[in-house]
Amino acid sequence: MSSFQLGVVGALFLSVASSVSIVICNKALMSNMGFPFATTLTSWHLMVTFCTLHVAQRLNFFEAKSIDIKTVTLFGILNGISIGLLNLSLGFNSVGFYQMTKLAIIPFTVLLETLFLKKQFSQRIKFSLFLLLVGVGIASVTDLQLNFIGTILSLLAIVTTCVSQILTNTIQKKLNVSSTQLLYHSAPFQAAVLFVSGPLVDQFLTKQNVFSHKYSRMVLAFIVLSCLIAVSVNFSTFLVIGKTSPVTYQVLGHLKTCLVLAFGYTLLHDPFTERNIIGIMIAILGMGLYSHFCTQENKKKQQVDLSLASQAKEKDGSPHLTHEDKESLEAKKLGKGSLV
Template identity: 65%
Template sequence: MADGEDIQPLICDNGTGMVKMTKLAIIPFTIVLETIFLNKKFSQTIKASLMVLLLGVGIASVTDLQLNLLRSIMAMLTIAATCVGQILTNQIQRRLKVSSTQLLYQSSPYQSAVLLVTGPFVDKLLTKRDVFAFSYTTQVVAFILLSCSIAVCVNFSTFLVIGTTSPVTYQVLGHVKTCLVLSFGYIILKDPFSARNVVGILIAIFGMGLYSYYSVVESRKKTEAASSLPVAAQVILN
């Protein structure tokens, strides 16, 4: 649920272009949904900085884009599920005034039950393999448990970041991760790196800087406006 990564393998065969395009589309869709259903306003500066960020990440990471009907359907479902899930995560924490730990504790059993029922069926439908027919060794089970533990940590951090900031900010952090993965892949693993990757990462970093700056400025303005309300109210009353 965190940033669509749980469902992304379903739309990725040999290339990852469609997966990366799906991740790029989450921010615009989130803005559209919050604007329509929550009447949330995004300034032109915030939108412009996000466009610069998405342009940079797209240049740096999207290379082998391949479209077909199944991938397109799974991509749209991924985008919708991720956007709605993250928006609800933010709204529930703010409206009910619960912590990320409390929300994760209450929602995890339901998420696990849905995945337990639908997961094997969907997996067999898409991969033509039955998870129950697999031979589970001690090593495999150990890695499954390790993967589950990491997933719990990811979900906890997701709920914490989204509840404290916003779904859009969380997606921006996700693109920071993409840039770091590309950079460390080149530095540590000596992955192929072109001028296009460098330019894309630099543009993305510039967009992130703009988004961070304008977010802080707007947050400060809102705080100052909120603190000045009681004074204005007193003046009106007098």
């Protein structure tokens, strides 16, 4: 259990560090250097991730386990579609409404897991998630401009993102594959979807063509850096969801949002108000409570499992009389009776 807990902590730390790093890198690339092609950049991220994992597999860092090709294909396509829909949602909606879309992923994931996977969430867990969502909402949501197409895209993005994250956890456990193996097999299909749709989506949103963009040395350097960091981001995403749950990954995502706001203020001198500070404090309180309640419930579950295992062991260790033993006992009784 101690090694498992160390693995979880390491996965969480890697996810936070890499995600915050890539957000700062991409913000500099898109805001300061004028490279706005987010969907196409994501396809490059996934292709570099696959190439890196392929080299690692060739060097025997992990074993490539065979997975049903239909499952991997559908899973990879669904992941690619969810990324494209999130980017389209950001393009059609205001930043505030996009943040609300990301906030809605947690309650919708809880709803799907409760309905289809029969997973139970205690009232304490739900309260901590509610505090977290309120805090992130206060800190990050500014304006809420609604439009029909943007709302439809946001709903589709929520559904596909929730389902893909639940499938990430379910496939790893049911097929007994590691996060590295699943990412290695699914990354090409995700990249293929975004390779085809990325330039079209980016041109529609930015009115610019990614192939006719002027690439300076600085832009190329930041693109390479972004792709290298993305390997860690993609790997840690699958690792965290596999070791914990989709809800925990979403909670971690909102921690990243708070950290990005804080780093944006300190490093990039973004505007920061009392509302941001209050929202971040409430969100951190919600995250702390969620972590505390999850730890308590996991300990109780472990104690129950241990007690059940010990009871089963005691039952297995108790002597059971075979048919031959019964016959020998009866013979002894008869022998004693004849002596009397």
